[in-house]
Amino acid sequence: MYLNSRSIEASCRGPAFAGFQFDYLIVATGMRPSYFGHDEFAKYAPGLKTLSDAETIRAKILAL
Numbered sequence: 001m002y003l004n005s006r007s008i009e010a011s012c013r014g015p016a017f018a019g020f021q022f023d024y025l026i027v028a029t030g031m032r033p034s035y036f037g038h039d040e041f042a043k044y045a046p047g048l049k050t051l052s053d054a055e056t057i058r059a060k061i062l063a064l
Contacts, residue, residue, distance in 0.1 A: 008025065009017045033047030047053045 006023065006025075007019060007021050009019050011017050031049050033042070033049060035041045035045070046056055048057065
């Protein structure tokens with residue numbers, strides 16, 4: 001990260017880097033699924049934010 005030049009380099013599973021320019025850099029942690037005001041959808045549409053979420057979906061598919 002180069003704050004003076006307002007740029008950042010990131011890699012994603014590999015040796016290649018991608019560069020990004022920014023005006024404002026916000027680093028935020030934590031996340032929750034959003035059902036856009038319809039929280040009753042949660043029991044039918046689980047989130048896909050964590051490994052546990054993915055394993056739950058996989059188990060449901062394999063149980064069919």
